[in-house]
Amino acid sequence: MIRTCLARSASASRGARLLGFPLLMMLLATVSLPQAAHADEEDDIQRQIDAQKAGVPDLELLDRSHAAASEIQRLRDWLGQAWDLRNKHEPDEAREVLERCMAEAELIRQIITASQLKAQVADREAKLDRTKSETEKKKKALQEAQIKKRSLESAVGS
């Protein structure tokens, strides 16, 4: 395509040759700039994929109760998919998957947080149950002590 343009330029008038060089430069710039931008975008995608991949072990560490195990696995798959698309130089597709990965990571964080909070709730409920149970036991013991006290009072009185 560039060659075709150059051929057409060569067949133009000599007067126009003087103006042709700047045009040629502009054309080159016009053609090469998107390629550079494209390369930059792939690098950016790669960085983001790497950053996401690096975050996965942290998420796994956070997910002690394995509440988000399947989501994490899905995230790994999608990150692999994004990496494959980036390697196939399909940046748009890769970014689309990457965005989904970021949303998935956020979902995982929220699931983990919710799981931790639920665990806290379960702990507190268990603690509350224990406290109530202990209170009931002590109430029973108190009743028995009071009965014994009355019995002893009558024994001492007699």
Added chain:
Amino acid sequence: MRTQGTKTVTKTMTKTKTKTLGSSQHRFVRWLAAPPALALWLGACATPPKPTALVAYEDLKKDPTIEDTRKRFPDLVGASDQQGDRAVKEWQSNNLEDSTKAALLAEIKLRTALARNAQEQAKSRLSQLQGDQAKADEMLASVDKDLIAATEQVKLMEKNVAAEADKKRLTEQMASEQKRGEEERQKLSMQLATEEKRAAAQLALRTADTVEAGKYAPGEYNTASSMLAKADEEIKQGNLAAAQASLEVAKSRADRATEISKPSYEQAAQATQNKARDEALARDAAALPGVSVRIERRGELQRLVIAVQDLFVRNQTTLGPGKEAALDPVARLISKYPSYPVQVVGHTDNRGKTGELIALSQARAQSVFSSLVSKGVAATRLMVSGQGPNEPIADNRSPPGRAKNSRIEIIFLYH
């Protein structure tokens, strides 16, 4: 996804075709089955099956907390709705891949919203639980405090009850020990009294032995001895009361035996003593120089007769010259044996009148009496008499006979 949907339709058609070819022998039937298969294929091309992600998203929307989540997180749920709508449109446009992508995003956002809603619910529950826990802790502390107080009271009361029981037990124990002590004291006292009575009985028996009660009162003595032996047996058997009674009888009988035996024993002892003294007297008398000694019995009385001759000149009543000293040994003998009554008896031969001779003999006996008294003999012990010629000890016809008959006799009298 779109490709996957197409493949599914193709498979369905292929299966239908295969079944149709499988029944090639029934051509009529195959022609009848062809139109429905074609209709199915056309229908599938018109509305492809929903992508799995879209189905999952739509199932997720049935979550009962969805409305609550929508109220709390309208932005997230709204974004999810948008993606969900887009997924449906893409699906209806037969663009399954884009539909799947949109459905996945919708599901992720909705699940994120649900997770955040769950967090809020959990936080709310935690807050509520915190309040409940505080109340429960307060209640537990209150009950615990009451329980501690009641338990301490019970412990104190149990201690008191135990102390009372101990006190009662100790009192009973002390009473029992006192009783036992009293019994021990009584027993000891009884033993002591028994020992004392036994000692008294033994002493009484020994006392009886000293007076030879076995010889002089055998009945009482033997009874006392047997009662003492019986008492010893009763002491061995622990029957102290009976032993005391036996010992009292033994003592009484022993005392009685002593009482009975004492005069006889003393008499016998005195006789023995007297006999020894009499023998000593006889020995001492026999040892006197110039005298003759004989022992004779008159009735119940024994008489130790010391005959002293040649103290007087014929018909004289005073002691001859130098004869006074002859009475010294006699005076010492009388003084040595002071318990004997002594007779001083004068005798003469038969030459003269009897009356005169008796007077002479009396006078001579009186002279000897005076001499003896002068030598320290107690006058009260001496009895003086004169027998004259009435008791000759030799023949008066010869001079030696008459010399023998003319004499003074110092007579010790005893039983």
